[in-house]
Amino acid sequence: MLVVIQLSVLITSLVYLSIIAISFFCREKINSVDTRIYKNIVITNIISICVEMFLYLLTFTILEFNPGFVLLVSKIFVSLVLLWFVFLMKYAMALCFKIKFSEEEIRKKKHHLSLQINLVAFIACLVIICLPLEMVGDKSSGFYASGIATKAAFMLIMTTCVIIFYNLIRNFKKLNYREFTPLILLLVLVSISTVVQIMFPQLLLFNPVMSLITVIMYHTIENPDVKMIKELNIAKDVALKANNAKTEFLSSMSHEVRTPLNAIVGFSESLKEEDLNPKAKEEVDDIISASETLLEIVNGILDISKIEANKLEIVNSEYDTQKLFKELANLTKVRIGEKPIVLKVNIDESLPKVLYGDYARLKQIVLNLLTNAAKYTDKGEINFTVNSVITKNVCRLIISVKDTGRGIKKENISKLFTKFERLDEKNTTIEGTGLGLAITKKLVELMHGNIVVDSVYGKGSKFTVSIDQLVVKKPTITQVVEEEKVEVNNFAGKKVLIVDDNELNLKVAARLLQPYKMDIDKSSSGDDAISKIIDDNVYDLILLDDMMPHKSGSETLAELKQIEGFNMPVVVLTANAIEGMKEQYLKAGFDDYLAKPISKEELKRVLQKYLNK
Numbered sequence: 215m216l217v218v219i220q221l222s223v224l225i226t227s228l229v230y231l232s233i234i235a236i237s238f239f240c241r242e243k244i245n246s247v248d249t250r251i252y253k254n255i256v257i258t259n260i261i262s263i264c265v266e267m268f269l270y271l272l273t274f275t276i277l278e279f280n281p282g283f284v285l286l287v288s289k290i291f292v293s294l295v296l297l298w299f300v301f302l303m304k305y306a307m308a309l310c311f312k313i314k315f316s317e318e319e320i321r322k323k324k325h326h327l328s329l330q331i332n333l334v335a336f337i338a339c340l341v342i343i344c345l346p347l348e349m350v351g352d353k354s355s356g357f358y359a360s361g362i363a364t365k366a367a368f369m370l371i372m373t374t375c376v377i378i379f380y381n382l383i384r385n386f387k388k389l390n391y392r393e394f395t396p397l398i399l400l401l402v403l404v405s406i407s408t409v410v411q412i413m414f415p416q417l418l419l420f421n422p423v424m425s426l427i428t429v430i431m432y433h434t435i436e437n438p439d440v441k442m443i444k445e446l447n448i449a450k451d452v453a454l455k456a457n458n459a460k461t462e463f464l465s466s467m468s469h470e471v472r473t474p475l476n477a478i479v480g481f482s483e484s485l486k487e488e489d490l491n492p493k494a495k496e497e498v499d500d501i502i503s504a505s506e507t508l509l510e511i512v513n514g515i516l517d518i519s520k521i522e523a524n525k526l527e528i529v530n531s532e533y534d535t536q537k538l539f540k541e542l543a544n545l546t547k548v549r550i551g552e553k554p555i556v557l558k559v560n561i562d563e564s565l566p567k568v569l570y571g572d573y574a575r576l577k578q579i580v581l582n583l584l585t586n587a588a589k590y591t592d593k594g595e596i597n598f599t600v601n602s603v604i605t606k607n608v609c610r611l612i613i614s615v616k617d618t619g620r621g622i623k624k625e626n627i628s629k630l631f632t633k634f635e636r637l638d639e640k641n642t643t644i645e646g647t648g649l650g651l652a653i654t655k656k657l658v659e660l661m662h663g664n665i666v667v668d669s670v671y672g673k674g675s676k677f678t679v680s681i682d683q684l685v686v687k688k689p690t691i692t693q694v695v696e697e698e699k700v701e702v703n704n705f706a707g708k709k710v711l712i713v714d715d716n717e718l719n720l721k722v723a724a725r726l727l728q729p730y731k732m733d734i735d736k737s738s739s740g741d742d743a744i745s746k747i748i749d750d751n752v753y754d755l756i757l758l759d760d761m762m763p764h765k766s767g768s769e770t771l772a773e774l775k776q777i778e779g780f781n782m783p784v785v786v787l788t789a790n791a792i793e794g795m796k797e798q799y800l801k802a803g804f805d806d807y808l809a810k811p812i813s814k815e816e817l818k819r820v821l822q823k824y825l826n827k
């Protein structure tokens with residue numbers, strides 16, 4: 215009777231497992247570590263059921279005639295049960311590795327471990343086959359295997375259960391219940407069946423328990439739908455393409471807007487130098503200030519989209535702290551203009567002279583705060599304080615900007631760092647986009663810093679930023695204390711070549727260079743510039759536009775560098791202000807970089823650097 219029940223349970227398990235196996239193997243699945251192990255679990259389980267059924271057949275038919283063969287089959291059966299537990303142990307270990315490592319890392323790192331486990335399991339199976347075993351029982355109550363081989367197998371199975379239990383306990387909180395359930399169930403059922411087995415050795419419970427766990431695992435194993443993943447990948451590609459298109463659009467928009475802006479700023483700057491009547495002078499100033507605001511807006515939109523596309527990188531280098539804060543104070547003074555505001559600057563004396571970090575981004579962060587203070591304060595003072603706390607080689611900069619402006623309402627503080635959010639600005643004429651603080655916060659976060667606001671409506675605000683920078687013990691930058699260079703504004707006798715395909719841009723550049731009295735030559739294409747150099751024209755400086763049809767500035771430079779003995783300084787002119795462009799141009803071999811619209815100050819710096827020799 216017992217034998218009949220056991221056989222029926224085995225047949226049911228086999229049928230169910232076969233259905234699961236067909237469904238599992240026919241389904242398109244991801245080749246992940248756990249599905250690979252699960253495949254072994256299913257196969258081992260099916261084989262072990264078949265072997266057990268074969269064993270029943272043998273014991274009830276030919277046991278008396280061929281006991282040696284029965285014993286061998288019995289040992290194979292015990293080994294298969296052990297193998298199944300080994301695979302389950304590997305599955306539990308893989309789940310725990312998955313928490314810590316990526317699929318790729320598991321594949322590489324854990325490959326060796328998996329091979330070692332397989333080797334140990336193989337040796338264990340061989341040992342079991344070699345160890346003595348005997349069949350106990352009779353035809354009426356059923357047979358069962360007993361002896362050192364079964365005891366050894368049992369000990370090894372218990373060891374795998376302990377390893378599974380250890381892995382589960384260690385990663386209890388991190389595993390999800392779907393992965394956790396079959397393993398816990400296994401431990402409970404194995405404990406119960408071990409007790410039952412000891413009490414009724416004829417009752418062979420291992421295969422039914424194993425089948426139950428294998429079936430439950432099929433439903434709980436993470437088995438992502440390949441079709442869905444394919445669709446998601448397609449959707450991801452589409453989104454990526456759209457995002458790239460957006461970046462490209464921004465880049466070309468930046469170019470398109472900057473080119474006319476270049477002309478507006480350039481001509482108005484030159485006009486200012488002319489002998490104009492006061493009204494015209496004022497209007498020229500207004501044109502300049504309006505174009506500067508427009509430029510700020512374009513830059514802000516570019517910055518925020520770059521940050522959102524994770525394209526903004528922190529570029530670290532050594533920088534002179536005194537120079538940075540002096541520059542910031544000067545820019546704020548210009549921004550305050552005629553307003554009755556006193557700018558108080560207080561820089562910590564123990565601040566290291568040279569620090570290592572992203573100079574440009576740090577400057578942008580602090581300048582945003584100082585500009586806001588100047589913008590939203592009508593009278594009183596702005597306190598610009600820089601403190602430092604040094605621990606080992608890290609200098610924590612604590613920079614605060616405190617104003618006596620109109621302050622921010624408590625309920626608005628939480629909206630402060632949201633993009634395009636402007637508070638109280640609906641009825642005012644203060645220019646802005648509501649992007650400044652959103653960018654500032656993102657930049658601070660990118661630099662692993664912190665920003666806090668403290669404000670009393672009607673009285674004033676205080677923004678404090680803290681950012682860690684590295685202390686440089688032995689600076690490699692040569693000029694820490696800026697040495698005042700003799701400023702030369704007359705470069706008569708020097709020769710400059712401007713290369714730009716846009717006639718208006720050529721006119722603007724020439725107009726901006728006019729006060730310096732040098733000889734100016736113009737080219738409207740890369741090829742024309744190259745032939746001029748080949749024709750032995752010698753220039754003290756070449757200003758080369760990058761985005762030109764047929765031959766770009768970069769391609770032109772590459773060809774120029776092929777000319778023997780070519781060593782003229784070449785400065786790239788570009789309207790492409792996308793982050794990282796400057797570094798790319800310098801890497802490409804340009805000596806310097808001038809962004810359009812060309813700022814008078816920047817142009818002066820370049821001229822002083824290359825012509826004042």
Ligand code: ADP
Pocket residue numbers: 586587590617619620621622630635636637638639645646647648649650651652675
């Ligand atoms: P924008 O200045 O271009 O409007 P910001 O993101 O820099 O954008 O600032 C968002 C809003 O926060 C501003 O519109 C203003 O209402 C408020 N704000 C920022 N700084 C100050 C300040 N120092 N004093 C008062 N209000 C401020």
